Amino acid sequence: MxxxxxxxxxxxxxxxxxxxxxxxxxxxxxxxxxxxxxxxxxxxxxxxxxxxxxxxxxxxxxxxxxxxxxxxxxxxxxxxxxxxxxxxxxxxxxxxxxxxxxxxxxxxxxxxxxxxxxxxxxxxxxxxxxxxxxxxxxxxxxxxxxxxxxxxxxxxxxxxxxxxxxxxxxxxPDQQYHPQMGREHDKAVREKYNLPEHFVLYLGSFDRRKQINELLLAYTYVGQAEGENIPLVIAGREPKWRQPLFPNMRQYAEQLNITDYVRWVGFVDEEDKPSIYRLADVFVFPSVYEGFGLPPLEAMASGTPVVAWEASYSDEILQEGAYLVDSARSMAGAIIALLLQKPFHDTMVNQGLAQATNYSxxxxxxxxxxxxxxxxxxxxxxx
Incomplete structure (x- = not known):
């Protein structure tokens, strides 16, 4: 053929x-x-x-x-x-x-x-x-x-x-998204993007359906508990902020008074993504609609627990490999639980790894x- x-x-x-x-x-x-x-x-x-x-x-x-x-x-x-x-x-x-x-x-x-x-x-x-x-x-x-x-x-x-x-x-996920493979690059990636020792990660784009506003709202709760020690790292090329497609999320973070807890690292090179997933304590994907939803699956394959928005795509693709939420408050609760409760954290890591192996x-x-x-x-x- x-x-x-x-x-x-x-x-x-x-x-x-x-x-x-x-x-x-x-x-x-x-x-x-x-x-x-x-x-x-x-x-x-x-x-x-x-x-x-x-x-x-x-x-x-x-x-x-x-x-x-x-x-x-x-x-x-x-x-x-x-x-x-x-x-x-x-x-x-x-x-x-x-x-x-x-x-x-x-x-x-x-x-x-x-x-x-x-x-x-x-x-x-x-x-x-x-x-x-x-x-x-x-x-x-x-x-x-x-x-x-x-x-x-x-x-x-x-x-x-x-x-x-x-x-x-x-x-x-490609094979480089792995808990161990390529770990020798992690230190250099941490230095390249000036990443803290512990952080919660979002990596993706910023259009309205990604619901970055819900993630920032969730961090008003997380920040009170762990914000100084575990900031939110937002990665991805920033757009020209304009309505209706790209509401200004930097401005919204200022309105919520959480700028001390949020770090914007900009565009991440493809070869650095496996390391940045591995380095994160939690990966959050609040998108309300996706054709598939590959980033949370890549994070799972990298051994990082995932919090995602409950939607048709996440029910189908992520299933029990991610902790699914339907509000900023429940998102905050899931993030805090994963940061503070090691047994829960380890359970979600293992469930994520198992779910990721279903795809090749x-x-x-x-x-x-x-x-x-x-x-x-x-x-x-x-x-």
Whole structure:
């Protein structure tokens, strides 16, 4: 089988779609070495880095920018045409951006439908137009891959795609997320980000659904008990704070009078994430909606207890591996209990490690191959 991949997000490890395609291709090479895999890259990235051995790079030009209109042109015209030209059996767009038409059977990974559920994520004329375009493209795809049954249900509801055209393939933490592996780097990471000896960690983005406001509110309680000794470390590239998508969390921390207990460390390099998870006493993930929710699973695999918001994705993915809460007050209680009660802390560490072992990229790759076979057989049947 010959699969062609849309490589628009290759070499963008900070984007979920970029991480997804790189890890998927590596896993597919291990699971089924006989596959022919082609990575079709846009003109602005003619020399992609870290491409797995055995994956053919197909260029479509040399130079240019990665602007919005160039992205649409690549998705709608360049990629499907090139997939046909190289004789691919399947064309896979590893994010929500499938073309309206393709001669090659099309598989699209719709990681979530957040812009449909939360309209503030698709504000502006171009974004609304693009959302309409890729939604129509998804309905016309031969098969949809998503990352959780939660997302699969949302895709059925919001995109009106039947269940038989959707396959769930869970993500997994990479092997470097481990309680021991790589510990020799922990000291350097602590110094690099000026991390205290003990701290509670949030690592992620800052849009409204992440509910950083609930975490800060929780720390008004935690801070009274342990704030001076165990501050809250907030990691991630800060946005331009503006409503409605990015309410100003620094300002909110000042209003709550907890700035003495909160440290903002900014962007964390990918190679440093395993260490920063391991160094934390507790990892907190208050997001109300995710297509999957990989950060808390990475923290679990690193041996750090997790407190997460109770929601459909956390009930499905995290289960008993995390302590699930539904308010700032209960979040604070869980954090304090994990900090002060070692038996409870150790129990949650062990439950988290056990839950993390249920996920692997080998399993993801195997289930993805089944989705390809389904798309191919359905395409043949419809001819």
């Amino acid at each position: 010959h699969i062609a991949y849309n490589g628009w997000f290759w070499d963008t490890p900070t984007a979920g779609s970029g991480q997804y395609i790189e890890r998927l291709l590596r896993a597919l090479r291990r699971v089924e070495p006989s596959l022919k895999l082609s990575l079709i890259v846009p003109p602005h990235n003619p020399n992609p880095q870290n491409v797995p051995e055995g994956v053919e790079v197909v260029t479509t030009g040399n130079g240019g920018s990665a602007g919005k209109f160039r992205k649409v042109w690549f998705e709608q015209r360049t990629f499907p045409r090139m997939a046909t030209k190289i004789g691919a059996d399947i064309a896979h767009v590893p994010y929500w951006g499938p073309p309206l038409a393709s001669e090659v059977p099309m598989v699209a990974s719709v990681l979530d439908v957040i812009p449909l559920i939360y309209p503030e994520y698709a504000m502006g004329f171009f974004n609304r137009l693009y959302l309409s375009l890729v939604s129509t493209g998804a309905r016309g795809a031969n098969h949809i891959i998503t990352l959780s049954n939660t997302s699969a249900s949302d895709i059925q509801e919001w995109l009106h795609i039947p269940a038989e055209k959707i396959t769930t393939t869970y993500l997994a 990229w080998r399993k993801t790759a195997t289930e993805t191959l089944i989705a390809y076979e389904t798309a191919l057989s359905g395409s043949v049947a419809n001819r």
